[in-house]
Amino acid sequence: MxxxxxxxxxxxxxxxxxxxxxxxxxxxxxxxxxxxxxxxxxxxxxxxxxxxxxxxxxxxxxxxxxxxxxxxxxxxxxxxxxxxxxxxxxxxxxxxxxxxxxxxxxxxxxxxxxxxxxxxxxxxxxxxxLGVGGLTAYFAVTDVLKVQPTDTVVISAATGATGSIAGDICKAMGVKRVIGLAGGPEKCRWITEKAHYDAAVDYKSPDFVARLRELCPDGVDAYFDNVGGDMLDTLFDLMAPRGRVVICGAMSSGYTTPDVPGPKKYMNICTKMLQVQGILLFFYRDRLQAGIETLARWIAEGKIHxxxxxxxxxxxxxxxxxxxxxxxxxxxxxxxxxxxx
Ligand SMILES: NC(=O)c1ccc[n+]([C@@H]2O[C@H](COP(=O)([O-])OP(=O)(O)OC[C@H]3O[C@@H](n4cnc5c(N)ncnc54)[C@H](OP(=O)(O)O)[C@@H]3O)[C@@H](O)[C@H]2O)c1
CATH class of the missing domain: 3.90.180.10 (Medium-chain alcohol dehydrogenases, catalytic domain)
Structure with missing residues (x-):
């Protein structure tokens, strides 16, 4: 020693x-x-x-x-x-x-x-x-968003340790269309070429909102929010009626303080009857092993990169x-x- x-x-x-x-x-x-x-x-x-x-x-x-x-x-x-x-x-x-x-x-x-x-x-x-990122993604997708095969799902910070796995979990569960948001063309390429997402949008490009709208003509059924801020407001506007949102993190705040400004477009929650729920992995501590086993199986089947x-x-x-x-x-x-x- x-x-x-x-x-x-x-x-x-x-x-x-x-x-x-x-x-x-x-x-x-x-x-x-x-x-x-x-x-x-x-x-x-x-x-x-x-x-x-x-x-x-x-x-x-x-x-x-x-x-x-x-x-x-x-x-x-x-x-x-x-x-x-x-x-x-x-x-x-x-x-x-x-x-x-x-x-x-x-x-x-x-x-x-x-x-x-x-x-x-x-x-x-x-x-x-099989740790914090993957397991948070697993429970957020399966237990909070409860994704369905017919859903259009959008995930922010999609190349991150959590977002990248969340997209692959959605595809493993047979979701029709999964779109990732990331900064820059290279990361967007990674999302569809390495991870199993269907499409990627560069949130730093000037036509970001138009491009996202084009990819989601019937609205977004489920949004996995890792970013908060203006991006959450943009997604509130794009959500389909009765859509679901999971609040996983707020990267845009820089986390310099635990107090993060709330969304401006929150009336969408009311008018579209959205369900908005947070996730914290601590609440799933009794179910971690089940999550690990499912994720390990999907990795072995080539469904998770x-x-x-x-x-x-x-x-x-x-x-x-x-x-x-x-x-x-x-x-x-x-x-x-x-x-x-
Ligand atoms: N609630 C929970 O239990 C739990 C557990 C784990 C993680 N989380 C949260 O999940 C989020 C992602 O964590 P992670 O571990 O996946 O992160 P990570 O691997 O460290 O990656 C962070 C990602 O955030 C993106 N990003 C940074 N600043 C951004 C901004 N201003 N706007 C948009 N995207 C931005 C970066 O991508 P670009 O280069 O594309 O910007 C990067 O891919 C964090 O908010 C974290 O706090 C929550």
């Missing part, structure tokens, strides 16, 4: 776009787990836009990361010492870790560390397609944090810290 515990600590609450200067590198000695705790060696960190909310003063839907604390992250690690009967040395686990080589984790919280079963797919899939961007090296942890907002490549962004032993 290494002697040093490398850490990235939150130095200050960022104003606007988060930067490397908002974090401080430190080397500490190894922590010791107490009764009920396990010591986990970090292997992979996943990047989620919501990490930006966790470092605001109020933290949003989770307690804020404190100044001087290691930055919170979803991650995969390996148990190196256990003082909890359910976890053994060598177990591979996933859950909330933090930006340090060694993390002492309590395992009785609302989202306890999950022991990863032996599987014939890459470990990193547990952070992306898995894309990951894996960067290697603990030193890069803060540099990657703003990328979800400033144009990352398609798929799940992951930092590799170490190999399992």
């Amino acid at each position: 290494a002697e040093l515990n490398r850490q990235w600590l939150l130095r200050r609450r960022p104003e606007g776009v988060v930067g490397v200067e908002d974090f401080e590198y430190r080397e500490a000695s190894l922590p010791t787990p107490q009764d009920g705790e396990v010591l986990v060696r970090s292997l992979y960190f996943g990047y989620d836009a919501s990490q930006r909310i966790w470092i605001t003063e109020h933290g949003g839907y989770m307690p804020p990361v404190g100044i001087g604390e290691p930055m919170r992250t979803m991650g995969i690690g390996q148990v190196v010492a256990s003082r909890h009967p359910s976890y053994a040395e060598g177990d591979l686990v996933t859950g909330f870790l933090s930006w340090q080589d060694y993390v002492v984790a309590r395992v009785d919280g609302p989202m306890p560390l999950q022991i990863l079963p032996k599987a014939d797919y890459p470990l990193t899939w547990n952070l992306g397609v 898995v894309e990951e961007q894996i960067v290697e090296g603990f030193e890069h942890a803060p540099r990657l944090l703003p990328l979800p907002f400033s144009g990352k490549d398609p798929g799940k962004l992951i930092l590799k810290v170490a190999d399992p032993s």
Whole structure:
């Protein structure tokens, strides 16, 4: 076991776009787990836009990361010492870790560390397609939007870790027309050539609304909203009567504060009898395994395209944090810290 515990600590609450200067590198000695705790060696960190909310003063839907604390992250690690009967040395686990080589984790919280079963797919899939993004997409599509084969579905941030899987899930469920929104022609090409979407629209192009209207002549039956802001207003105008909207995220806000301005076109909810519902994966914690099994089956059947961007090296942890907002490549962004032993 290494002697040093490398850490990235939150130095200050960022104003606007988060930067490397908002974090401080430190080397500490190894922590010791107490009764009920396990010591986990970090292997992979996943990047989620919501990490930006966790470092605001109020933290949003989770307690804020404190100044001087290691930055919170979803991650995969390996148990190196256990003082909890359910976890053994060598177990591979996933859950909330933090930006340090060694993390002492309590395992009785609302989202306890999950022991990863032996599987014939890459470990990193547990952070992306079989982790937060893929599972949120799964429950949002199947349980909230309840898509039907006759639906026209639109999904924003469609090259993201959540949106890309959401589109493929819709197609796996036989939906007639699935349209993705993304920034730029290259990403739009990826949506139809790599992911299984039927069409893509570049939301940065001047004819974005006209193009979307053209693709949805009878309106949009289901909208998967990852973006909020003006795009949500545009979609409210394009929704078909009795359409469904799932609010999954608000990328357009930059998440610099948990308070996001509401839509201006919300009277469409009334006049078209729209159903608008949020999603938070925590509410599905008892059903995660069923979601993982279905997603794994669809991947094996070639119905879901898995894309990951894996960067290697603990030193890069803060540099990657703003990328979800400033144009990352398609798929799940992951930092590799170490190999399992
Ligand atoms: N509710 C939940 O339980 C839950 C769970 C997971 C994720 N989420 C939410 O789902 C959303 C997507 O997460 P993710 O993990 O898929 O993201 P991701 O892989 O980090 O990708 C973020 C995507 O957002 C797009 N984007 C960034 N700024 C944008 C803007 N101003 N307008 C339109 N698109 C923008 C980017 O694509 P372009 O380059 O095309 O702009 C990028 O593909 C986030 O809002 C996240 O908070 C919610």
